[in-house]
Amino acid sequence: MNALHRSLFTVFLVGAGFLTASAAFAQRTDSTSTVKPQLNTAPPGAAPRPAPAPTTPAPRQAVPVPAPPPVDEPVQARPSTSSPSGLELPQRPGVAAPPPPLRKYFLYSNFGLGFSSVYGFTQFSVSASPAIGYRVTERLSIGPGISYSYNSYSISGGGEGIHTNSFGVKAFAQFTVFDQFFLHGEYEVTKAEVLFQDINTGTLFPGKLTVRTPLAGAGYRQRFSERFAADIVLLYNFNDGLDDIYGQPVIRFSFLYDL
Numbered sequence: 001m002n003a004l005h006r007s008l009f010t011v012f013l014v015g016a017g018f019l020t021a022s023a024a025f026a027q028r029t030d031s032t033s034t035v036k037p038q039l040n041t042a043p044p045g046a047a048p049r050p051a052p053a054p055t056t057p058a059p060r061q062a063v064p065v066p067a068p069p070p071v072d073e074p075v076q077a078r079p080s081t082s083s084p085s086g087l088e089l090p091q092r093p094g095v096a097a098p099p100p101p102l103r104k105y106f107l108y109s110n111f112g113l114g115f116s117s118v119y120g121f122t123q124f125s126v127s128a129s130p131a132i133g134y135r136v137t138e139r140l141s142i143g144p145g146i147s148y149s150y151n152s153y154s155i156s157g158g159g160e161g162i163h164t165n166s167f168g169v170k171a172f173a174q175f176t177v178f179d180q181f182f183l184h185g186e187y188e189v190t191k192a193e194v195l196f197q198d199i200n201t202g203t204l205f206p207g208k209l210t211v212r213t214p215l216a217g218a219g220y221r222q223r224f225s226e227r228f229a230a231d232i233v234l235l236y237n238f239n240d241g242l243d244d245i246y247g248q249p250v251i252r253f254s255f256l257y258d259l
Contacts, residue, residue, distance in 0.1 A: 103227075103258040106133045108143065108172075110233070110254035114247030116240075120156045121204070123247045125149055131172060133256075139176040144169070147188055149245050153195060155204065164193030164206050166245050180223070184233050185216040194243045211245055214238040219254075227258040 112127035131145025147170050153162040168190030176182045192211040195204045219233030231254040237246050 100226075102135060102138060104135050105259040106135070106141075107131075107257045107259065108133045108145070108254060110231070110252040112149075112246065112250055112252040114237075114250050116244075116247035122154045122156070123151060123244075124154075125151045125245065125247050127246065127250075127252075129170065129252075131170070133172075133174075141174045142172070144171050146170070147190060149190070149192075151193075151245055153204070162195060162204065162206055164195075164245075166190045166192035166211070168192070168211075174219075180221040182219055182221065183217075184219050184235065186214075188213045188215070190245060192243070192245045194245065209243055211243050212239065213244070213246060215246075215250060217249075219252075221256070229256045230254065231256065 107130070109130040110128070112125070112129070114123070114125040114127070116123045127147060127149035129145050129147040131143050133141045133143035135141045147166075147168045149166045149168075151164045151166070153164075155161070168188050170186050170188035172184065172186035174182050174184050190211045190213065192209055193206045194209045194211065196207040197204050215235040215237055217233060217235035219231045221229050221231045223229045231252075233252040233254060235250040235252065237244065237248045237250050239246075240248050
């Protein structure tokens with residue numbers, strides 16, 4: 001009985017070992033088996049296309065934006081006679097500024113020199129005549145004034161000289177003809193000391209007389225600043241006689257100041 005059992009156990013062990021070996025062999029065969037290679041069915045010489053490389057979009061070009069125009073610094077408003085509100089607004093760039101307003105009133109003073117030789121004596125005169133002027137237009141000016149003149153008479157052939165002083169009022173007018181050249185005319189009424197002559201002896205002596213003197217000529221103006229100028233004027237004296245207080249011709253140096 002024991003011998004039978006041992007024989008069956010031996011057969012069982014051999015059979016189990018066989019089955020185990022067969023299963024292991026089958027498993028190794030399946031794990032080492034390879035897939036059958038696939039044949040290339042493409043035409044001869046045609047290589048497979050490579051996959052396209054990923055492209056990066058080109059950077060967009062920046063569009064230039066024009067810079068904003070410069071902003072002018074604020075100009076402080078200042079009083080102006082050309083603006084009704086008294087304020088002068090800042091000018092836009094590239095726009096010409098308006099011309100300055102016309103100054104209507106000005107002071108006009110002159111000093112005159114005169115020399116003449118008539119009727120056997122010579123006459124030398126010095127005059128001063130302050131006035132105030134008014135510009136009717138840019139070219140035409142008028143105004144009133146006062147005058148003073150000093151005269152020295154020398155008698156030919158010797159003798160004592162005669163000196164006189166005269167005071168008067170006048171009105172003048174000027175008209176600019178070209179650039180700084182102008183025409184000048186005035187009319188003056190003077191309570192003057194003039195020379196009288198004794199009809200019996202021929203002696204000359206001073207006496208009081210009302211003298212009317214029209215003057216006309218031309219002049220040139222030189223500007224030194226916006227308000228100050230100087231004139232030189234050459235005038236012809238239409239009162240050329242014994243009651244003359246200026247001589248012939250009359251040269252005046254005048255000074256002008258705009259108010």
